[in-house]
Amino acid sequence: MSDIHALSGAYALDALDDLERAGFERHLAICPTCRDEVSSLQEAAALMGESLEMAAPAMLREKVMAEIATFRPLPPVVERPDVDRTVVPLRRRRLPALAAAAAVIAALGVGATVLRPGDEPAPTTISAAARVLDAPDAQKQTFRMNDGARATVVRSVSLKQAVITVEGMADLPEGKVYELWLQHGEEMVAAGFLPSGSDDTVLLTGDAASASAVGITTEPEGGSPEPNLASAVLLPFDEA
């Protein structure tokens, strides 16, 4: 367990740099304790600001009212964080899709383009993940696996990207990794890894807007050209 929790106060005061902020927001997405603490500390921080009352310039009211008239308020976020779905191992009827994916991958020889952990500079990954989590159209779904592990998938159709956060995944034996996939129609396309295994937040590579599901499989280190069906779980996206 890192000391990332200790950043809650600095976060509530906006005293994190951009990178730390993005990292902490990824953590917030999976840590209810920190979310509660941050809310309570934001209340305290606001107390410091509340006493600074100054008459606003008279023109500001007109400007604000004119500006808001040109924007519709955003719809509320319809979250279902606690409506966990039970994920069952991949059903037989998905087999053709996976087989087709394997065939396509083999035909194109794109197995080598699978992104390995560490291939992508961390800052890019973090800010890109934070952008998805912050996106106005972010859709969030939480799934519970049979073994009690949880996975949260956040997708922004406008950004065409998705972020997956997992908690409590079983530790894998030496030489094995969790690999991520995006299902496109009848194809499964490699979409990265969960580098640190059991608890992780990862931006999936590839176009998530047109994908119908995220798959997680257990593969030999380095990834596989085709998903290991016996280990697969499938997390379907809501309709966009």
Next chain:
Amino acid sequence: MTDPRPVAGVPQGTPATAPADGQAVLGELLRRSAKGEQEAFAELYDAVSGRVYGLAVRVVRDPAQAEEVAQEAFLEIWRTAGRFDADKGSPMAWILTIVHRKSVDRVRSAEASTRRDTTYHQHNQPVAHDATAEAAHASLEARRVRAALQTLTPVQREALELAYFGGYTHTEVASLLDLPVGTAKTRIRDGLIRLRDTMGVGGR
């Protein structure tokens, strides 16, 4: 304001920032704003614009830029009013969190290199004593908060003020206060927790 509170002492467990009914009114105005009611938003503006602008000026310092920041903040409040959740906090804190974030973002991008390179250590002053603060409205609530801040250790208080009013990151705060890197975030958290518990806010 039918709920006078002791000024000198710092009572434990009193309710949130504004009187509860005031917060309830703001919450209702946000709910109506979320449905696109501009009249409700105008009312909300009148109720909070002094605090919004006051905070923006305090952090951004330049009045013209503070006005822009306040305008940006109000637009965001309007657009995201539907995402305010009364179960998670008070409307005033929700609003000021938006204003503060925008103010800090502005101050960092606008001042970027110059402030950090040349005038960094000139800011090594408790920020409560500049001209802007004197213009601030000294309310009963403000005195309570000041009294609560006085219960913090000097380092906690300075760390909070540099971060919140100065817009510095915790690493910069550590440098300004000659603390080891990584210590300021702890001081900030401890100080905020103390302030929260003394003022009796955010409890659930």
